[in-house]
Amino acid sequence: MSVRVRYAPSPTGLQHIGGVRTALFNYFYAKAQGGDFLLRVEDTDRERYSEESLDDLYQTLNWLDVKWDEGPIVGGPYGPYIQSERFELYQKYAKMLVEKDMAYYCYCTPERLERVRKEQKESKSSVQGYDRHCSNLTKEQRDELEKQGIKPVIRLRVPLEGKTTFHDVLMGDITRKNKDVSPDPVLLKSDGFPTYHLANVVDDHLMGITHIMRAQEWIPSGPLHILLYKAFGWEPPVYCHLPMVMGKDGQKLSKRHGSTSVKDFREKGYLPEALMNYVTLVGWSYDDKSEFFSKEELEKIFDITKIHKAPGVFDYKKLDWFNGQYIRKLSDQELKEKVLPYLVKEGFVDEPITKEQDDILNKLIPCVKPRLKVLSDIVALSKFLFTEPEVAEKEMFVAKKMDLASSTTALIKAYDILKSGLDSDKPFEEIESEICDVAKEMEVKVNAVFTPLRVALTSSTVSLPMNDTVTLLGKEKCYKRIERAIEMLKGEI
């Protein structure tokens, strides 16, 4: 039988690292097995649903170039793939269980449920959860409650005796006593929408899903789902619970650890290839030496048995490293195109770009390439080029073991050399070596002379190499900035 897996997110927020990792594992597994990858939108929580989240889901998968074989937009033989569009279906199946007395109507108010929960917690009761208050209502009692206009929910009747086992590809057999399985969970909410448990089981069965790969946070409800399959008389699929993605402190990855939404990473300028590569390496590995995997490779080699059991910590620094590696693999032309939106957004270049600006970029890109961790770093790195910075603080001109006076002297001397060299079209190497001679003559380190020059030109103590800075900026701007700096420094001495 051909493999059919699905990614079934709930559009209640932006797609985050954990969700995408689940999507990727499902997708790669399907492709490696020659099977199908489905997308299903579980929008049964009407309170938290948002249109924006749904857009973000599509955008994220598109950005990663993960294509679903069946699902929203593309359709498929088992549609619709959006649960809200399957509304009636769940009612039918829930009622089917009520008729078999495997489920029942419950009229408890949220207030009562909350009170019960609170009491249980305070009394440290060993029994937690729903107290099965409505499990044995008579027809008359139900009619009475209906008459009061209370909209009931449908709850599954979980057996009190026995135990339920399910098999997990990674974890092995997982057994739970039925009395410890969630006490009579809600299947159908009072608004008529199904809960996750019902919708999930019904759809997975109807859509012919063969393998369920989802986060380990679902392990505890595994037995419950098995109970549901049994109640319906269906064959459960193969389970594979994926290790969770944690933050540095070992807790479930969340916003307080930093960016978690793929949108954030995208906007900061992480490349989809890099993010994909890194994310699939959290909880999965191929061997002891391979680290770089393209999407195409993963579609061939992804192996479910090499998934780790233990949760993994998401390492932002390693992602940065991967991203830098992928940026360096880009051609100058590719990098230019990717970086352009950031420059436009900052107002550094026009839209469309002018010929002059394009020429500058062609020079800028190779200088900047080894210095980018994320694409948006281009802004800080090229700001000196596109804006006229304030003259820097006087302290910045002063290198180690120098004072303001000697730094000013050094700058003046360096400026003379630079100006006459540039004006007579001397090769830059010669100019540089002459500036080095100044240092020798002053008996200071080379850096002591270059620092004031650098700060004068860029208002920063770190910059691109002098040669590049000067050619990028052009003679006139360089002279102007240095003269401005010298004037300021003289006034300060």
Next chain:
RNA sequence: GUCUCCUUCGUCUAGUGGUUAGGACACCGGGUUUUCAUCCCGGCAACACGAGUUCGACUCUCGUAGGAGAUGCCA
């Protein structure tokens, strides 16, 4: 509280009943470099603990501890 799962360097991980326990990131040091990066070289650092099985255990078994997750008309 109850239930379930997990446990190799700081992090991601490889690994076999007998290995100097391997790699990558991070970190530290060195080289290249006028700065910052890149790049190159080197270093640091782990089998949670205890007992058992065994000639021998990081590897198998059992306990303990620690961590995580679940316990919703959220998924």
